[in-house]
Amino acid sequence: MKLKFVILILLINALSSVYCRDFSAFRKDFESALDKSLIR
Numbered sequence: 001m002k003l004k005f006v007i008l009i010l011l012i013n014a015l016s017s018v019y020c021r022d023f024s025a026f027r028k029d030f031e032s033a034l035d036k037s038l039i040r
Contacts, residue, residue: 008034 012030 015026
């Protein structure tokens with residue numbers, strides 16, 4: 001479970017540099033996805 005979270009964080013760091021302009025929208029999507037995964 002924690003390993004998945006770490007991988008997600010690394011993905012976010014990598015993608016944030018690529019999607020720097022759309023990062024706020026991307027982050028909202030990530031947070032909503034994270035909320036869904038935490039509910040499970």
